[in-house]
Amino acid sequence: MDFNQSYRSFVLALAQNQRIKHLVLTRGRKFARRFIAGDTLEEALQVVEALERDRIHAILDLLGEMVTSEAQARQFQREIIRLVQALGERPYPRYVALKLTQLGLDISEDLAFSLMEEILSEARQHDCFVRMDMEDSPRVDATLRMYRRLREAGFDNTGVVLQSYLKRTEQDLQALIPLKAPVRIVKGAYKEPPEVAFQDKRLVDAQFVLLCKKAMENGLYTAIASHDPQIIQEMKRWTAQMGIGPDRFEFQLLYGVRRDEQKKLAAEGYTVRAYVPYGTDWYPYFSRRIAERPENLLFVARSLIQG
Numbered sequence: 001m002d003f004n005q006s007y008r009s010f011v012l013a014l015a016q017n018q019r020i021k022h023l024v025l026t027r028g029r030k031f032a033r034r035f036i037a038g039d040t041l042e043e044a045l046q047v048v049e050a051l052e053r054d055r056i057h058a059i060l061d062l063l064g065e066m067v068t069s070e071a072q073a074r075q076f077q078r079e080i081i082r083l084v085q086a087l088g089e090r091p092y093p094r095y096v097a098l099k100l101t102q103l104g105l106d107i108s109e110d111l112a113f114s115l116m117e118e119i120l121s122e123a124r125q126h127d128c129f130v131r132m133d134m135e136d137s138p139r140v141d142a143t144l145r146m147y148r149r150l151r152e153a154g155f156d157n158t159g160v161v162l163q164s165y166l167k168r169t170e171q172d173l174q175a176l177i178p179l180k181a182p183v184r185i186v187k188g189a190y191k192e193p194p195e196v197a198f199q200d201k202r203l204v205d206a207q208f209v210l211l212c213k214k215a216m217e218n219g220l221y222t223a224i225a226s227h228d229p230q231i232i233q234e235m236k237r238w239t240a241q242m243g244i245g246p247d248r249f250e251f252q253l254l255y256g257v258r259r260d261e262q263k264k265l266a267a268e269g270y271t272v273r274a275y276v277p278y279g280t281d282w283y284p285y286f287s288r289r290i291a292e293r294p295e296n297l298l299f300v301a302r303s304l305i306q307g
């Protein structure tokens with residue numbers, strides 16, 4: 001296992017500790033705000049306006065995952081519909097992201113499906129795209145099944161995410177080609193065992209590039225979701241060489257990460273979207289961001305000490 005994988009596993013395991021969680025929730029809020037737009041939809045919409053001034057579009061994400069009751073899932077769904085309606089009143093491109101476990105996937109796929117149907121119907125009225133984020137490997141099959149089911153039900157304003165660290169992903173991509181599914185390619189943010197995921201960062205990076213190229217060569221609209229300078233450079237070079245125009249792909253980055261690069265890409269004429277999370281359920285998302293970069297752990301440790 002290389003250093004990046006070991007570090008990620010260490011941080012994600014540490015994040016499960018209840019005392020650490022309590023400490024971070026009470027004292028780490030200030031640092032967390034670097035990655036999270038705010039507690040409320042209104043705060044998130046202010047961030048959207050600021051991004052739009054730099055020609056960066058937003059992907060709004062109401063934070064929440066792994067719900068264990070139907071009531072919670074329904075509550076999240078109502079909030080997401082409120083988000084879609086609020087975006088519908090604004091002149092910017094409308095795009096939200098959600099997690100299926102936020103809509104009760106672990107309780108019942110049928111429940112999550114019916115909540116998704118209502119969200120997508122509302123989103124369609126507002127010309128809004130809804131990306132289903134990809135969660136950890138035990139949920140990949142159910143997420144891909146959900147995508148197919150929604151497409152069969154006539155919804156084309158949704159798409160999935162493929163993670164380059166998973167060994168299965170090339171096959172998953174192959175299966176999505178006949179559907180012309182819009183895909184987002186990411187490296188993957190969860191702690192996964194060597195049976196299912198590559199543990200060598202160089203392999204994960206190489207797979208990422210390969211998947212993006214394969215998706216675009218086969219005509220899938222592709223969101224290249226990475227902050228990695230070498231990957232961004234290579235995708236710019238390759239798309240130019242292949243004559244693949246900016247109408248066939250876009251760059252996606254996270255709010256609070258490499259803001260200068262986001263602005264630069266937008267100024268160069270690429271479509272750029274920043275993933276903007278908001279809400280009070282920020283701890284799991286924040287833990288994954290810390291797990292991506294050792295320097296972040298130092299920042300968070302400092303903010304815990306300083307309060």
Ligand code: FDA
Binds near residue numbers: 288
């Ligand atoms: P890598 O981790 O190699 O980082 C490259 C460089 O980017 C670093 O050297 C650093 O400069 C910068 N960087 C990266 N992460 C940083 C951080 N947290 N803080 C500060 N700087 C950082 N994952 C998943 O499993 N399912 C999903 O649905 C999604 N969705 C998603 C959407 C979008 C828009 C993005 C950008 C990412 C995701 N991810 C995700 C997360 C993804 O899997 C991955 O964990 C992160 O993007 C980090 O990987 P990079 O490709 O940026 O490269």
